Amino acid sequence: MMKVMKVDAIRNGTVIDHIPAGRVQRVLAILKPRGTDVVMMGMNFSSKAMRKKDIIKIEGRELNQHEVNSIALIAPDAKVSIIRDFNVTQKFKVEVPEVIEGLVLCPNPKCITNAEPMLTRFALVEANGSKLSCQYCERVFSTDEMDHV
Amino acid sequence: MKNLISMRDLSADKILQLLALAESLEKDPTQLDLSRRVMAAVFYEASTRTRMSFESAMKRLGGEVIAMVGTSGTSVEKGETLADTTKVIARYSDIIVIRHPLEGAARYVSEQVSIPVVNAGDGANQHPTQSLLDLYTIQKAQGTLEGLKLALVGDLKYGRTVHSLAYALAQFNPEFFFVSPKSLSMPIHILNDLSRMGVKFKEKTKLNKIVDDIDIMYVTRIQRERFPDREEYEKVKNAYIITADLLKNAKDNLKVMHPLPRVNEITTDVDSTKYAYYFDQAENGIYMRQAILATLLGEVK
Numbered sequence: 001m002m003k004v005m006k007v008d009a010i011r012n013g014t015v016i017d018h019i020p021a022g023r024v025q026r027v028l029a030i031l032k033p034r035g036t037d038v039v040m041m042g043m044n045f046s047s048k049a050m051r052k053k054d055i056i057k058i059e060g061r062e063l064n065q066h067e068v069n070s071i072a073l074i075a076p077d078a079k080v081s082i083i084r085d086f087n088v089t090q091k092f093k094v095e096v097p098e099v100i101e102g103l104v105l106c107p108n109p110k111c112i113t114n115a116e117p118m119l120t121r122f123a124l125v126e127a128n129g130s131k132l133s134c135q136y137c138e139r140v141f142s143t144d145e146m147d148h149v
Numbered sequence: 150m151k152n153l154i155s156m157r158d159l160s161a162d163k164i165l166q167l168l169a170l171a172e173s174l175e176k177d178p179t180q181l182d183l184s185r186r187v188m189a190a191v192f193y194e195a196s197t198r199t200r201m202s203f204e205s206a207m208k209r210l211g212g213e214v215i216a217m218v219g220t221s222g223t224s225v226e227k228g229e230t231l232a233d234t235t236k237v238i239a240r241y242s243d244i245i246v247i248r249h250p251l252e253g254a255a256r257y258v259s260e261q262v263s264i265p266v267v268n269a270g271d272g273a274n275q276h277p278t279q280s281l282l283d284l285y286t287i288q289k290a291q292g293t294l295e296g297l298k299l300a301l302v303g304d305l306k307y308g309r310t311v312h313s314l315a316y317a318l319a320q321f322n323p324e325f326f327f328v329s330p331k332s333l334s335m336p337i338h339i340l341n342d343l344s345r346m347g348v349k350f351k352e353k354t355k356l357n358k359i360v361d362d363i364d365i366m367y368v369t370r371i372q373r374e375r376f377p378d379r380e381e382y383e384k385v386k387n388a389y390i391i392t393a394d395l396l397k398n399a400k401d402n403l404k405v406m407h408p409l410p411r412v413n414e415i416t417t418d419v420d421s422t423k424y425a426y427y428f429d430q431a432e433n434g435i436y437m438r439q440a441i442l443a444t445l446l447g448e449v450k
């Protein structure tokens with residue numbers, strides 16, 4: 001049993017809360033923090049809404065809505081707070097974008113996106129992002145079976 | 150309309166416009182002159198019939214054709230990307246007709262070049278000129294696309310042509326019979342889509358009970374390699390052979406279609422009946438492709 005600890009508050013930066021437990025590393029891989037960013041990761045926090053959750057705090061960097069939306073497929077309920085001088089100055093939820101470009105790979109081995117040096121592009125089939133259709137091979141996949149770029 | 154990549158991009162109105170233009174070009178091919186326009190046939194895999202049909206369509210309107218057929222001896226073999234290859238060819242021509250084994254290739258090319266692109270088949274995905282020529286053929290045979298009874302026969306599991314046709318006709322209030330061996334039946338996701346669109350269909354394993362009731366019979370080949378074991382293939386292979394005798398009580402207006410080549414699924418004694426329509430279908434491909442080329446080249450007012 002992992003002990004629950006308080007993660008240090010940050011002075012300036014971004015807090016991403018309500019990441020499904022176990023996905024914090026994948027979220028970070030997508031956000032690609034710069035080498036100088038101070039990043040705190042918390043795993044398996046208790047949460048009323050989703051039993052266990054992960055949390056990320058990035059000191060000194062304010063993510064915008066567009067950057068945050070790129071994690072929507074694996075953390076659709078994530079909530080983002082922008083912190084300035086220890087105060088929350090802005091709060092928003094991630095939104096699944098209508099078109100998802102260059103973020104996930106097409107599982108169809110016969111898809112052109114797996115053969116050419118190009119970005120993938122998917123459209124939402126279900127509004128919550130659980131199903132995507134490849135704009136090239138036109139097949140529909142559930143997000144669970146797709147790997148991130 | 151800048152490109153023709155997928156039937157999904159076409160509205161019913163656009164389809165009817167293309168059919169009307171094909172009909173008008175069949176009646177009077179001299180109304181358009183594509184001289185000094187160059188079509189590039191870019192075929193990453195051989196499909197001689199499709200390529201010849203496009204070439205004939207272009208040439209009969211006075212246009213010119215250049216071609217890459219297969220990748221052997223080309224810059225592709227040296228490792229050139231699809232984007233680079235087609236960007237160069239786009240500098241040599243006014244329209245690209247591309248055939249490629251990978252799905253989505255034509256869409257990608259259309260995003261890379263500034264001239265119009267026609268998809269002449271991208272793997273198992275789309276072959277919209279085939280779908281359109283099938284629609285044109287059906288309309289010509291029956292005078293309408295509306296409210297027809299159609300049997301799609303043969304390999305319905307892997308047959309791109311019949312999948313595409315089912316979707317294309319869905320907006321014209323059809324009634325389908327899907328006739329195939331159980332192991333080659335229409336994929337469930339397509340049946341679900343059709344149900345959602347309110348399309349009437351029945352699945353059948355036998356043809357004889359419905360033959361006398363239909364307007365169009367669309368036959369496709371059952372390939373041996375689709376069967377895991379030979380015994381199963383031997384069992385079903387003769388169940389879907391169309392003979393003149395099978396058609397003896399068919400409706401007067403019935404037409405039998407087939408994308409060709411046939412092997413033995415339609416016997417030659419059908420050829421001389423009034424029901425045979427597959428060679429007309431092949432010819433119709435010329436008029437349909439002329440309509441497509443002329444529209445994309447901006448030659449139609």
Ligand SMILES: [Zn+2]
Binds near residue numbers: 111112113137
């Ligand atoms: Zn794909």
